[in-house]
Amino acid sequence: MFERRFVTLNFEGSFVRALTVRGDTIEWWTSLEFPADVMSHGVIYEPQAVGTELTTLFEKHQLPRKRVITCVTGQRSLSRVLTLPDVRERYLEGAITRKAKQEIALPLEDTDLTWRILGRQDDQLEVFVLALPKAIIDAQVESLQAAGLRSRVIDAKPLALIRAVGEMQAIILNLEKHGAGVIITAEGIPALARTLPLEAEQPHDSTSLDLLVRELARTTKFYNQSHKENPIPDEAPVYLTGAAFAHAAAVMQVRSQVVHPVRMPDPPLKFPEGLSIPEYCVNLGLALRRR
Numbered sequence: 001m002f003e004r005r006f007v008t009l010n011f012e013g014s015f016v017r018a019l020t021v022r023g024d025t026i027e028w029w030t031s032l033e034f035p036a037d038v039m040s041h042g043v044i045y046e047p048q049a050v051g052t053e054l055t056t057l058f059e060k061h062q063l064p065r066k067r068v069i070t071c072v073t074g075q076r077s078l079s080r081v082l083t084l085p086d087v088r089e090r091y092l093e094g095a096i097t098r099k100a101k102q103e104i105a106l107p108l109e110d111t112d113l114t115w116r117i118l119g120r121q122d123d124q125l126e127v128f129v130l131a132l133p134k135a136i137i138d139a140q141v142e143s144l145q146a147a148g149l150r151s152r153v154i155d156a157k158p159l160a161l162i163r164a165v166g167e168m169q170a171i172i173l174n175l176e177k178h179g180a181g182v183i184i185t186a187e188g189i190p191a192l193a194r195t196l197p198l199e200a201e202q203p204h205d206s207t208s209l210d211l212l213v214r215e216l217a218r219t220t221k222f223y224n225q226s227h228k229e230n231p232i233p234d235e236a237p238v239y240l241t242g243a244a245f246a247h248a249a250a251v252m253q254v255r256s257q258v259v260h261p262v263r264m265p266d267p268p269l270k271f272p273e274g275l276s277i278p279e280y281c282v283n284l285g286l287a288l289r290r291r
């Protein structure tokens with residue numbers, strides 16, 4: 001059976017990481033790096049310049065422009081899992097917006113909400129909501145439009161990472177040059193997600209790793225105090241994602257500092273030798289989203 005080729009794009013730090021998938025097979029990947037005045041911390045300042053580079057990339061490699069899956073960054077964001085009464089589809093956006101306004105301390109007139117339904121049960125909806133400054137999403141959409149790209153799906157980075165890990169209960173650490181994050185999953189949903197900006201020469205430097213491990217301790221402590229009846233157990237695995245963990249020394253440092261078993265993601269996809277799974281983990285989660 002003929003399988004269509006999809007392109008995943010991850011806007012990360014000063015990079016755009018591209019990866020293609022056909023069926024369950026990863027075929028190709030690359031990354032574009034931009035100067036800080038064009039793109040930094042996942043924020044695009046010059047959408048036309050980014051669009052021009054994407055146009056060149058898609059033309060050079062004959063990539064499909066209408067089968068693009070991308071995501072919004074977790075940096076400068078707030079996320080919540082909201083529970084609300086199940087409503088008809090036409091009322092859903094309004095209901096989520098009203099609930100988010102109650103739960104998230106951001107001015108909604110300057111904020112874009114990205115949301116995904118996690119499940120329905122007993123006439124209740126569970127919805128993951130990511131709130132980002134409107135300017136961040138607008139610049140990303142403008143970049144895609146400048147390149148003539150049509151995104152079939154705009155996902156959220158935490159959900160892409162959870163999908164790539166594929167565990168019902170786990171902790172996900174993400175470490176890049178310009179940012180770090182901790183995600184706790186419970187029953188396969190993002191129960192808690194925290195991000196923090198960084199200014200590191202290298203994503204795997206010791207200072208950044210120490211900061212991430214301390215953030216892991218703070219986040220798990222906060223989660224356990226808030227969920228005393230169902231805390232995250234010490235045997236819950238920690239998965240390492242992000243460019244930092246393409247380096248064996250970074251993996252070893254985390255293993256030496258945490259009580260949880262430390263694992264690397266192993267998404268249910270076929271990939272050639274040479275692909276850095278930690279670095280392209282978001283793309284791999286996006287590739288699974290198109291199923």
